Amino acid sequence: MTSTEHGHRHDGPDGQEEILDLDAEVLAEQLASIVAWLPLRSxxxxxxxxxxxxxxxxFALLDHFPDARVTAVDSSADHLRRVRQKASRAGVDDRVETVQADLDAAWPDLGTADLVWASASLHHMADPGRTLRExxxxxxxxxxxxxxxxxxxxxxxxxDAPANRPGLEARCHAAADRRAAEHMPHRGADWGVPLADAGYTVEARRTVAVDDGRPHSEAVGRYALLVLRRMRDALAGELDADDLAALDELLDTDGPGSILRRDDLVVRTDRTVWAARP
Incomplete structure (x- = not known):
């Protein structure tokens, strides 16, 4: 998965690993609810x-299924090293195996599994249909x-934020969505049809939304900073000068307009899960 979110090629500037870790921390409840919902027979x-x-x-899967072992597959050696470090710190390194592989190329021998988890990964594949068949x-x-x-x-x-450029974030997301449509046409796709075409039966589908109005934590501020910083790097040629200037004010951690100084941040996102059997 050539990813700015989760795991296949992870190209990009420094900070990607921290974004992934903050995503796991900030959205831990959402992720745990998805794992708990899965319609498993055992x-x-x-x-x-x-x-x-x-x-x-x-680690969400390890937490919920204490008798399970997980094989973590990714193309990034650095990310898998981080997985092993976390497993060691948590005392579960005997339950975690890592396999470095580019899933757009030759697949490694992974044996069989009672549960295969593919989160924010299929939309990065060159041929998602082939991946589903594999x-x-x-x-x-x-x-x-x-x-x-x-x-x-x-x-x-x-x-209505920031005050000098209301709607800035919405415009950034609109530009990012246009880029994604060109480079990642499967992002946000309804996977029901591709799953059926690949020979699966979808047993259940659920969307989990987050619109957390609680006072934000330091982690949320850092998460917002890094996500918007990556968007700014990617969209520099697509936003107008006033939007770029407003975005730079938010990203200036020493300035009075820094996003880290705001007390009105919330996390708004959603994820959809399809549970399917061959």
Whole structure:
């Protein structure tokens, strides 16, 4: 997955690993609710996390299924190193295996799994249909595939912010969506039809929304800063000068308009999960 979110090629500037870790921290309740909802016939003992990134899904699955082992697959050696470090600190390194692989190329031998977890990964694949067919070989009889898809990057600011450029974040997201449509046409897709075409039966589908109005934590501020910084880098040629200037004010951590100084940040995002069987 060529990803700015979770795990296949992870190109981009420094800070990507921190974004993934903050995503896992800030959206931990959302992720745990998705894992708990999965319509499993029995507790899985072997799980494969495809496009594991720095382990958000891996550790949520380990927490919920204490008898399971997880194989975390990703193309980034740095991200898998981080997964192993976290596993060691948590005392679960005996339950985690890491496999470095580019899933657009030759697939490694991953055996079979009771649960295959693919979060924010399929939309980065060159041929998602091929990937889904490969995954069928992984799912053990009676097992489950969980596909989790992002609607897009999270939003943080009120709609009328900042005061000098109301609606700035909405315009940034609109520009980002246009770029995604060109470079990642499957992002935000409804995976029901591709799953059926690849020979799966979708047993359940659920969308989990987050619109957290609680006072934001330091982690939310840092998360917002890094996400908007990446958007600014990607969209520098697509936003007008006034929007860029307003965005730079938000990203100036020493300035009075820094996003880290705001007390009105919330996290707004949603993710949809499809639970399917071959």
């Amino acid at each position: 507790a899985p003992r072997r799980i494969v996390d495809l496009g594991a990134g720095t382990g958000a899904g891996t 995954i069928r070989q992984l799912v053990a009889p009676g097992g489950l595939l969980a596909v989790v898809e992002l609607a897009g990057l999270p939003r943080f600011l009120p709609e």
